Amino acid sequence: MRLVPVLAFATLLSGCLFDKEPEVVRLSGETMGTTFNITAIGENLDEDALASAVQETLAEVNAKMSNWDPNSEVSTFSAATGTDPMSVSAEFAQVITAANEVHEKSGGIFDVTLGPLIELWGFGPRTPEDPVPSDAEIEAALSGVGQNRLLTLDVKAGTLAKSEPGVGINLSAIAKGYGIDAVAERLREAGIEDYLVEIGGDLVTKGQNDKGEIWRIGIEKPQAVAQTPQLIVSVGDLGMASSGDYKNFFEQDGVRYSHIIDPTTGRPITHRTTSVTVLAENAMMADAWATAMLALGQEKGLELAEKHELAVYFISRDVTGGEEAYITVHSSAFKDAIGTN
Template identity: 75%
Template sequence: MRSLIALAFTFLVAGCWFDTEPDVVRLSGETMGTTFDITAIGDELDETTLAAAVQDTLAEVNAKMSNWDPNSEVSVFSASSNTEPVAISEEFALVIEAANEVHEKSGGMFDVTLGPLIELWGFGPRKPEDPVPSNSDIQRALAAVGQDRLLILDRNAGTLAKADANVGINLSAIAKGYGIDAIAGALAEAGVENYLVEIGGDLVAKGENESGERWRIGIEKPETGSQTIQLVVPVADLGLATSGDYKNFFEQDGVRYSHIINPVTGRPITHRTTSVTVLAENAMMADAWATAMLALGQENGLKLAEEQDLAVFFISRDVTGDEETYITVTSSAFTNVLDSD
């Protein structure tokens, strides 16, 4: 569902804030259908210990949140036809609670029950000859979408229930952010105070880079096949996520259909906003809000960002229709981050 386009990098300059040159541990690999890159900076870091902590954490996250693993907690819950409350892990409950918060504040533009619409529109194994869904097909799918109606979370009891036996949960727009935060927690437990954790373009940055500055994060210009940097953002002690619609879409009869689907209308977005970057207190909330803000688009998203004091950066196609020209807009909170550099 997401297009993962934020690129992370560090500017290294002369001078260092350690009395002696620090240990720098870099770890990378594959997870959640994408890649991860981690940089940890500190004194006397043990790469083997940190690598084991990262792999253990990723295994735990996938065992609970992976929609690709039929035996994961979310997959088992989705496959069950039981409508009675089911005991769930604290981690699963935390993610659903965060999803509920973004769902409510965004007017339903973030929804973890969006699966029927994703499948209906053919993201993913769609064939070029497949027809565009009819209005009646969309309405039927919409009946099975709406986490505020269809999921009942009881945090006190630690349970989750379905209002309909056929309801499923897709965590692709929030679980990656949760995984990033979980790795950050594992690094903190190991005593690492300065790190950058990135999975599929979304990330969390803590402390400072090797030059004693905030981490410098490049936001990619929304052009297919390009890795040109649109903006560099200084980040410390925050999560960052970018969502874009320009790498996953299909065209039929001259109409472009984005993979970002409006959960209210049941149709792909039609506005000109093509990329949204969100800074938040952690990667999980940045991940969810980036999806919600892209679904909303710049005009409605900026209003909500100001109301909620969210740090959001919008990139939209020029109103002339020139695909190579873009307009950028930042919320006040995002501008404050840039001005504090």
């Protein structure tokens, strides 16, 4: 299951040219159940070598972080029935460390052990006839959620332990961002200083586009069908991720149930915030915080964003203005991060 739907898309606007016309390599394909698009700008670029490096990097990320691959590192850990510490790769430990940071700062609203609740609410497979979970079922599922008490990471020893045998990890709200950063790192190793790496709508930028400008990115209006920009921003050397509740939900008996589940209540969110975009130092942190902020909603999320100086843009439904009327609010750090628009 994907917790973060496609919301952001790049729009490259014209402007001043480089002193010398740059070479541009554009790569695209599929990964992590979605698509990727990469634009690399430089001199003497070897497109075949870059394509090979990107595919190799994405394969390595999936081998560690994919919940869909039963042989991946995260799947192997989740399937283990023991509670003894298990050796984990440095990359896996890096992602869990970041997840722990967001979990703590968000008051537990971001949680990689959310799997029992995801399954209970039917995100995956479900049919319209499936009943809404009972209070007792929710309470039972909540007993298997809570990464701060269920997971113990020892970075120095390179181990991760679960306190109960059935504990699993779902990285779908952070692994995509990690994959973006991993690809960006490979581009930098190849000497490329101007690029955009996008996977499933989340992205990271570096330097300038082929017109000699800071990358310009469109934040999508929260509509289920059309892709229309709500806001276009300048994004320089930052990760960017969006999360929304309007493309993945179900309705039953006149009630709309979002796929974004609050791990503190065990239930889908009910507030009016429908889309959140986060800018961060890398795509991994932007990815995780976008999910956390959407779960929190505008009121609580904005308060937390100001506290931790997070760059966040909220789009909420305006119940007084019709079906497609929205209210937008952003944190102070978001205004500082987007540059001149």
